[in-house]
Amino acid sequence: MEKSMDPRYLRTRQLIMDAFMQLAVEKEFKDITIKDITSRATVNRATFYYHFFDKYDLLEKVLAEDVLKGVLINVNSHEALTPQSMKNIFNSILQFQTGLAHQCARSYEAFTPKIETIVKDELARIFRDFLKDKHPDWPFEKVDLQSIILSWSLYGMSTKYVKSGETPTEEMIHLLFEKLMD
Numbered sequence: 001m002e003k004s005m006d007p008r009y010l011r012t013r014q015l016i017m018d019a020f021m022q023l024a025v026e027k028e029f030k031d032i033t034i035k036d037i038t039s040r041a042t043v044n045r046a047t048f049y050y051h052f053f054d055k056y057d058l059l060e061k062v063l064a065e066d067v068l069k070g071v072l073i074n075v076n077s078h079e080a081l082t083p084q085s086m087k088n089i090f091n092s093i094l095q096f097q098t099g100l101a102h103q104c105a106r107s108y109e110a111f112t113p114k115i116e117t118i119v120k121d122e123l124a125r126i127f128r129d130f131l132k133d134k135h136p137d138w139p140f141e142k143v144d145l146q147s148i149i150l151s152w153s154l155y156g157m158s159t160k161y162v163k164s165g166e167t168p169t170e171e172m173i174h175l176l177f178e179k180l181m182d
Contacts (some may be wrong), residue, residue: 009051012041012043012047012051013051015041015042015043016037016038016041016043016047016048016051016052016058017058017061017062017065017066018041019037019038019040019041020032020037020040020041020055020058020059020062021062021066022040023036023037023040024111025103028110029055029059029110029111030110032055033055034048034054034055037055037058056114059111059114060114060118063111063114063115063118064118064122068096068118068119068122070092070096071092071093071096071119072122072126074088074089074092075089075092075122075123075126076126078130080130080133080134081127081130081131081134081150081181082181083174083177083178083181086150086154086177086180086181087173087174087177089123089154090154090157090158090173090177093119093123093154093155093158094158094161094162097115097158097159097162098162100115101162116155116159119151119155120148120151120152120155121151123147123150123151123154123155124144124147124148124150124151124152125147127146127147127150127151128143128144128147130147131143131146131147149180150180153176153180157176
């Protein structure tokens with residue numbers, strides 16, 4: 001049986017990821033040690049290193065596989081890019097970032113660069129697929145650049161609102177997404 005499908009492998013990996021997320025709520029990322037993680041997960045160091053290269057690799061995997069899962073499911077649930085689907089995607093990203101900022105307030109700043117990279121890359125990949133379907137006559141470069149513009153815009157806007165604590169007005173959101181979809 002392939003190790004990634006072995007229930008014991010998956011269970012142990014999830015134990016480590018859960019332990020890390022619990023610690024991220026309690027401590028700043030820089031203060032979390034491998035010993036903290038392995039103690040909380042009740043595994044030894046060798047087991048940790050069997051699953052992850054280091055705590056930065058663990059952070060990346062937790063963000064990509066666990067934390068962002070809800071956002072990406074929401075993004076993938078849309079059949080086409082419309083101003084309404086963009087609004088829904090934006091709200092999902094905004095909720096994700098707000099929740100993470102409050103839940104892991106101590107480690108949020110440390111997570112921010114990695115979160116940004118993962119979110120923008122995943123959104124761009126999904127938007128690229130949507131745009132290829134919507135505009136089959138566009139050259140790849142145009143599709144690629146437009147997908148980057150959309151992903152970076154959504155992420156940047158959500159970051160602005162999370163940091164300011166403000167909420168965008170419906171009118172502003174509508175105007176922005178109409179413009180982005182031109």
